[in-house]
Amino acid sequence: xxxxxxxxxxxxxxxxxxxxxxxxxxxxxxxxxxxxxxxxxxxxxxxxxxxxxxxxxxxxxxxxxxxxxxxxxxxxxxxxxxxxxxxxxxxxxxxxxxxxxxxxxxxxxxxxxxxxxxxxxxxxxxxxxxxxxxxxxxxxxxxxxxxxxxxxxxxxxxxxxxxxxxxxxxxxxxxxxxxxxxxxxxxxxxxxxxxxxxxxxxxxxxxxxxxxxxxxxxxxxxxxxxxxxxxxxxxxxxxxxxxxxxxxxxxxxxxxxxxxxxxxxxxxxxxxxxxxxxxxxxxxxxxxxxxxxxxxxxxxxxxxxxxxxxxxxxxxxxxxxxxxxxxxxxxxxxxxxxxxxxxxxxxxxxxxxxxxxxxxxxxxxxxxxxxxxxxxxxxxxxxxxxxxxxxxxxxxxxxxxxxxxxxxxxxxxxxxxxxxxxxxxxxxxxxxxxxxxxxxxxxxxxxxxxxxxxxxxxxxxxxxxxxxxxxxxxxxxxxxxxxxxxxxxxxxxxxxxxxxxxxxxxxxxxxxxxxxxxxxxxxxxxxxxxxxxxxxxxxxxxxxxxxxxxxxxxxxxxxxxxxxxxxxxxxxxxxxxxxxxxxxxxxxxxxxxxxxxxxxxxxxxxxxxxxxxxxxxxxxxxxxxxxxxxxxxxxxxxxxxxxxxxx
Amino acid sequence: xxxxxxxxxxxxxxxxxxxxxxxxxxxxxxxxxxxxxxxxxxxxxxxxxxxxxxxxxxxxxxxxxxxxxxxxxxxxxxxxxxxxxxxxxxxxxxxxxxxxxxxxxxxxxxxxxxxxxxxxx
Numbered sequence: 001x002x003x004x005x006x007x008x009x010x011x012x013x014x015x016x017x018x019x020x021x022x023x024x025x026x027x028x029x030x031x032x033x034x035x036x037x038x039x040x041x042x043x044x045x046x047x048x049x050x051x052x053x054x055x056x057x058x059x060x061x062x063x064x065x066x067x068x069x070x071x072x073x074x075x076x077x078x079x080x081x082x083x084x085x086x087x088x089x090x091x092x093x094x095x096x097x098x099x100x101x102x103x104x105x106x107x108x109x110x111x112x113x114x115x116x117x118x119x120x121x122x123x124x125x126x127x128x129x130x131x132x133x134x135x136x137x138x139x140x141x142x143x144x145x146x147x148x149x150x151x152x153x154x155x156x157x158x159x160x161x162x163x164x165x166x167x168x169x170x171x172x173x174x175x176x177x178x179x180x181x182x183x184x185x186x187x188x189x190x191x192x193x194x195x196x197x198x199x200x201x202x203x204x205x206x207x208x209x210x211x212x213x214x215x216x217x218x219x220x221x222x223x224x225x226x227x228x229x230x231x232x233x234x235x236x237x238x239x240x241x242x243x244x245x246x247x248x249x250x251x252x253x254x255x256x257x258x259x260x261x262x263x264x265x266x267x268x269x270x271x272x273x274x275x276x277x278x279x280x281x282x283x284x285x286x287x288x289x290x291x292x293x294x295x296x297x298x299x300x301x302x303x304x305x306x307x308x309x310x311x312x313x314x315x316x317x318x319x320x321x322x323x324x325x326x327x328x329x330x331x332x333x334x335x336x337x338x339x340x341x342x343x344x345x346x347x348x349x350x351x352x353x354x355x356x357x358x359x360x361x362x363x364x365x366x367x368x369x370x371x372x373x374x375x376x377x378x379x380x381x382x383x384x385x386x387x388x389x390x391x392x393x394x395x396x397x398x399x400x401x402x403x404x405x406x407x408x409x410x411x412x413x414x415x416x417x418x419x420x421x422x423x424x425x426x427x428x429x430x431x432x433x434x435x436x437x438x439x440x441x442x443x444x445x446x447x448x449x450x451x452x453x454x455x456x457x458x459x460x461x462x463x464x465x466x467x468x469x470x471x472x473x474x475x476x477x478x479x480x481x482x483x484x485x486x487x488x489x490x491x492x493x494x495x496x497x498x499x500x501x502x503x504x505x506x507x508x509x510x511x512x513x514x515x516x517x518x519x520x521x522x523x524x525x526x527x528x529x530x531x532x533x534x535x536x537x538x539x540x541x542x543x544x545x546x547x548x549x550x551x552x553x554x555x556x557x558x559x560x561x562x563x564x565x566x567x568x569x570x571x572x573x574x575x576x577x578x579x580x581x582x583x584x585x586x587x588x589x590x591x592x593x594x595x596x597x598x599x600x601x602x603x604x605x606x607x608x609x610x611x612x613x614x615x616x617x618x619x620x621x622x623x624x625x626x627x628x629x630x631x632x633x634x635x636x637x638x639x640x641x642x643x644x645x646x647x
Numbered sequence: 648x649x650x651x652x653x654x655x656x657x658x659x660x661x662x663x664x665x666x667x668x669x670x671x672x673x674x675x676x677x678x679x680x681x682x683x684x685x686x687x688x689x690x691x692x693x694x695x696x697x698x699x700x701x702x703x704x705x706x707x708x709x710x711x712x713x714x715x716x717x718x719x720x721x722x723x724x725x726x727x728x729x730x731x732x733x734x735x736x737x738x739x740x741x742x743x744x745x746x747x748x749x750x751x752x753x754x755x756x757x758x759x760x761x762x763x764x765x766x767x768x
Contacts, residue, residue: 235730271738322733326741334741341740 006157006179006602011092013075018155047582049133050543051118054140056437058115059430061144063507065108066423068151070503072100074496077461081493083481093478094161095180099154101164105284106188107147109418112426113287114143114198117226120433121202123534123541124220126211126549129580131204134622137586139194139201145594146191149601153183157602160184163476165277166247168258168269173251179601185248186597192241193593199233202226211533214552217311220532221297221304225290228314229283232321236279243272252603267332274325282321285417286314288425289356292378295428296360297556298529299375300367306359307555313352320349330401339398346396353389357382372526373447377428380455381420388416391466406476409469415462427451427506435525439540440517442509450505457498464488464495521646524562531556536568538644544577544632547641569641576631583627589618662705669694669701 008014032038048054075096079088088096118136122129130136153159157179162171171181206227210219219227246257247269256262258269297304304310326334326342360382369375391413395404404410427450435441468488520539524530536558537545547569550561561567596611641647673691676682682690703709709720 231726235726239734265742268738268742271742275734275737322730323737325737338741 008155008158013088013092014155021155042584043582046587047137047584049129049137049580049582049586051122051129051133051136052437052541052543054136055115055118055120057140058111058118058143059437061147062108062112062115062426065103065111065147065151066503067507069100069103069108070500072096072103074500076100077493077496079478081486081490083479088478090478091161094163094476095154095159097476098160098163098166098184099150102150102160102184102188104418105164105280106191107143107150109284109422109426110195111143111147112430113229113284113422114195116291116426116429116433117198117202117229117287119437120429120534121223121226122205122209123436123537123545124223124532125206125209125214126533126546126552127205127209128545128577130201131209132201133580134583134586135197135201137583138590139197141586141590142194142197142593143191145590145597146187146189146194149190149594149597150183150187153180153187157183165270165273167273168247168250168266169260171247171269172259172266173254174259174261179603182248182251182601182603185244185251186601189241189244189248190590190593190597192237192244195233196237196241199230199237203230203234206230211549211552214557217308218552218555218557220555221293221307221310222287222290224311225286225293225314228318229286232279232283232286232318235322236276236283239272240276240280243269243276246272248600252600267329270329270332271325274328275322277328278325279318279321281414281418282317284422286317288422289314291425291429291432292360292381293363294532295374295378295432296363298432298526298531299370299372299378300364301370301529302363302367303531303556304359305362305365306355309355310359313355316352317349320345320352324349327396327398327401330398331405336398343396343398347393350389350393350396357386357389370527370529372431373442373444373451374428374432376448376451377424377431380451381424381428384420384424384455384459385417387463388413388420392417404469406474407469408465408473408475411475412462412465412469415465419458419462427454432526433534434513435520435539436523436534436537436541438514440513440519441525442513443517446505446509446512450502450509452502453505454499454502457495457500457502459495460498461492461495464492468492524558528562530558532558533568536561538641540644542637542640542644544579544637547577547637548573567645569645571638574634574637576633577637578629578631580629581627583625585618585622585625589615589622592618658705662701665701665705666698669698 007018032041045053045057075088076093078085079093118130121127160166160171160176160180160183162176162181162184166181166184169175171184206219206223216224216227246255249255250257250259250264256264258264258266260266293304293310324342324346326338327346330339330342364379369379371379391409395401395410395413431442431447465488468485471484471488473482473485522528523538523541524535525539526535530536533550533552536550550557550566550568554560592611592614594611596608596615599605599607599609599611673694676687676690676694680687703720703724707720709724
């Protein structure tokens, strides 16, 4: 087989992408070699099992994917604003909206939030690492190789083009031949292993490794949201795994689960997909709620209003999330009774969500608000998210949904909840915990520029789309030169570029802050307003997190600790700390599985079998791996802590 | 974990062999055997239950003593069964498209009447 058979050819934009990817690749290789950083890369990052470093790698990957997905989005917006320009052809447009959706949900939102959980949750509960650090590294690399596999599709083999929902029969072998759809299946399957493992890992960490005295209802709210999210992950992801596997078997091995010809049931895909897909949207929104709760309580300088109710409403949302999936396909025609049942269950979700909104408002009520950048993101979230939530209830009315279904009204709705909810939270959380990760804050002035550009860009982009939807513009449409849609489409595109500008300022701020921001001297970075245990650690956080773990028997324990002058370093109580050893095995194991997946995409069975044998070999090696980690001696802990605390 | 280096985990070895054997028998029953379909289905269902038992008792932590907040394995299994119930019952509910499959006598009669009507045309 010749190389040109699998490379995507004939598209100037893709040639440009290939050249720029090659240039960036060569530049990276050159920089690593020139500065002799290969050993550093391997021994500090690729082999790490430290939850903080893994979290940083998750967030970096997520920002990269936000860029990729954002470029996809802007290409779509250009096409829609100037439909006569011939910027994209229909096939390319289909591929772009498919990769945009898949990347933003699976490879941007989830890893961003999981990255923040990785870094913050162990610090909030007084743990020294995850319950299973090796498994955590494995999770990251499975996500990373899944992401890489999905992303190379646009230069090798062609991207999937059946939408991020990948509905059968369109995504089946008969109507989507070639490797494109296989990239979707294998990329999601591979990264799904990591997500499921992280769900179990964090659940065990939270249930078993809390500081002494800390009951579940003493946990910080972000940790609570993580725990609830983990339950959803553990129960929802197996459904996706099975559905993906069935469709893979259909496509690669000729089974007929989702085809009509073989008496399969194409609509069963939609059913299974949304049984996972609806809990999935709560997987990306509940941690966001947790982040906003932390930020709002910190900068309102009050205890979170109605902590218990906040927790219970998250639990109720999690339960209900498994009972509403049909509202994604009311128009499939399941009948009035079925639709009514799911219409009611959908509207029920608005109740606990509304409770949360009022609790945030009550936390803000009569408080001295400090308008920092993370607080701005959080305050902007509340009204923006309500706009998304209310239109969600409108979509939840089955009869009305026959009008709204798959129109731009829907597009506007889910961007309002996903961007104003999840993306705002990712920015808020990243800026909020940035000093914990990198030892310095992000520049506030640039941060505000990024916020306002992104915030206005977001509303200018998506608010008109509600009206485009009401004017009848369907989603996933390639030709839109209908005169009455054009002005709103142009406005929307302007907004999209505003968001892009905001993102550029944000990324520039990362560089600017690295060069010029003052280094943190205390661990309590936000003017001493920290409430939970992560702020009790020094900055930068030592690799063992806590020299001594404090006794916790209340919410917001760090406030009392500050009053009583307690720290996480009580010199006479320091004992040797048991830590896990770094290992390259997770990276190698997942590289083999990545190779196997790549083989399956092109149906090269020898490559697939070779990769699977390699992965199984690595698993067997792991079974006979008796490395129990090492102990950090008391002397070293004391030296590190005294240096960090300036004692 | 010092003792795990020396001890051969017999429980796990037996469990591993048992699950391999049961998988192979199930595959043979479905692909190669001449048994009637009903017996094949009943057979592989029994094998599936046994298989689940092997996994739970020989590899997982069902036999573990309960911890502070109730017995976690059983707790999680309860949730698992609840979810399986939602998936199966929910799919049947949703995917039957408002048509009944003759679950109750009344509906059957209704269907028969309908089909009679159709044949009458």
